[in-house]
Amino acid sequence: MTDSEYDERRRSIGARRNPEAQEAILDAAEAILIEDGAAAFSIEAVARRARAGKPTIYRWWPTRGTLLLDIYHRQKPAVIHADTGSLEEDVTLFIERLLEYWKGGAGQVFRVVVAEAQRDVACAEALRTYAAGRRRQTAAMFERAIARGEISPDTDSLLAAEMLAALAWHRLLTDRLAIDRNEAKTVARQVVRGLKVSD
Amino acid sequence: MTDSEYDERRRSIGARRNPEAQEAILDAAEAILIEDGAAAFSIEAVARRARAGKPTIYRWWPTRGTLLLDIYHRQKPAVIHADTGSLEEDVTLFIERLLEYWKGGAGQVFRVVVAEAQRDVACAEALRTYAAGRRRQTAAMFERAIARGEISPDTDSLLAAEMLAALAWHRLLTDRLAIDRNEAKTVARQVVRGLKVSD
Numbered sequence: 313m314t315d316s317e318y319d320e321r322r323r324s325i326g327a328r329r330n331p332e333a334q335e336a337i338l339d340a341a342e343a344i345l346i347e348d349g350a351a352a353f354s355i356e357a358v359a360r361r362a363r364a365g366k367p368t369i370y371r372w373w374p375t376r377g378t379l380l381l382d383i384y385h386r387q388k389p390a391v392i393h394a395d396t397g398s399l400e401e402d403v404t405l406f407i408e409r410l411l412e413y414w415k416g417g418a419g420q421v422f423r424v425v426v427a428e429a430q431r432d433v434a435c436a437e438a439l440r441t442y443a444a445g446r447r448r449q450t451a452a453m454f455e456r457a458i459a460r461g462e463i464s465p466d467t468d469s470l471l472a473a474e475m476l477a478a479l480a481w482h483r484l485l486t487d488r489l490a491i492d493r494n495e496a497k498t499v500a501r502q503v504v505r506g507l508k509v510s511d
Numbered sequence: 512m513t514d515s516e517y518d519e520r521r522r523s524i525g526a527r528r529n530p531e532a533q534e535a536i537l538d539a540a541e542a543i544l545i546e547d548g549a550a551a552f553s554i555e556a557v558a559r560r561a562r563a564g565k566p567t568i569y570r571w572w573p574t575r576g577t578l579l580l581d582i583y584h585r586q587k588p589a590v591i592h593a594d595t596g597s598l599e600e601d602v603t604l605f606i607e608r609l610l611e612y613w614k615g616g617a618g619q620v621f622r623v624v625v626a627e628a629q630r631d632v633a634c635a636e637a638l639r640t641y642a643a644g645r646r647r648q649t650a651a652m653f654e655r656a657i658a659r660g661e662i663s664p665d666t667d668s669l670l671a672a673e674m675l676a677a678l679a680w681h682r683l684l685t686d687r688l689a690i691d692r693n694e695a696k697t698v699a700r701q702v703v704r705g706l707k708v709s710d
Contacts (some may be wrong), residue, residue: 326668331592347667351630361622369569379536391613399706414523421664423629424629424630426626426629426666426684427623427625427626427627427629427630428626429684429685430622430623430625430626431550431623431626434632434687436686439685440685440687441688443685450551454706457706461708461709462707463706463707463708464708467706468701469699471694471697471701472706473679474678474681475674475678475698475701475702476680477676478674478677478678478680479673479677479682481677481684482673482677482680483674483682484678485625485628485629485684486628486635486638486642487635487639488639495670498667498670499670499674500665502666502670502674502702502705503673503701503705503706504705504706504707505705505706505707506701506703506704506705506706506707507598507653507656507659507662507663507666507671507702507704507705508662508703508704508705509660509661509662510662510665
């Protein structure tokens with residue numbers, strides 16, 4: 313599922329559900345997140361703030377993890393993926409922008425989503441679907457480079473995309489989001505050119 | 512800190528602490544993990560089983576996450592890192608063996624450690640130290656390849672090691688541990704040879 317397919321599915325379920333009530337709940341949930349942070353976030357607090365019944369929220373989002381993921385997804389900007397005509401530059405910008413974006417509150421929210429997914433099956437499934445969509449989006453960066461003849465046509469673009477996303481997750485989950493341009497460039501160089509001595 | 516330095520530190524703190532009592536607690540904790548799983552694991556249950564006071568355990572391990580990490584570390588075999596003389600083969604074996612190892616109970620334990628680290632500062636710090644040690648160990652695989660002239664001497668070995676570990680974490684945290692030899696080989700090929708068309 314691509315990112316826009318994920319959106320589409322979310323909207324279409326939302327439409328069946330009652331889009332205004334759903335957006336009101338997401339707004340309330342977002343406000344609570346900003347005020348109290350992801351750790352303190354609970355369905356109870358969201359219900360109070362949105363003046364909605366807890367059963368209503370649970371019907372739409374079975375767990376706090378799934379609700380947090382939808383808020384995270386709704387906030388996420390589309391500017392992470394660049395298209396500069398150079399894969400190394402695109403990869404450098406991708407890793408810089410994603411880690412920079414996570415330094416704000418969004419990183420805190422996403423960390424909690426990943427943590428919840430380790431004990432909440434519904435959240436795990438939603439996260440897996442979401443991550444697969446993001447992977448396809450990031451893989452497009454590599455597909456464009458194949459089309460330009462910049463990288464080998466037998467590149468596994470999804471795997472390359474996953475390795476980049478995985479590095480970003482690893483930095484987030486070990487609280488090491490600071491990255492300078494040189495390090496981001498080294499990431500890109502090692503991913504694109506590899507490690508092998510040219511022969 | 513290397514893996515053996517981490518061991519050393521654990522042992523030396525243990526010696527100051529009372530090594531027998533410490534090992535008895537780790538044994539009890541391990542038994543509970545095997546019987547009930549990581550999700551149900553609590554300091555209370557460990558104290559009961561080890562016939563130790565909760566304050567004793569808390570003095571040595573401030574949180575359940577830090578205790579889980581020590582059990583995980585104590586169990587982990589040294590066979591993950593191969594030295595075949597070919598970096599691509601070493602990387603293939605590393606990713607295969609680590610994911611295979613995690614398919615047993617160890618993966619469940621490590622997932623919970625990573626989840627706990629997102630809300631428990633002591634666990635986060637212990638995990639960061641542990642991961643840095645493992646990274647240095649994995650980087651040795653790349654250092655050997657540099658010494659053999661197989662890869663470029665300006666390779667950032669720690670970064671290459673981190674990208675591998677990050678991929679493994681990502682698979683674990685999204686519950687996608689199954690990997691076949693072809694995919695493991697593709698990982699190794701893309702890491703070592705890169706994506707660029709040779710020119």
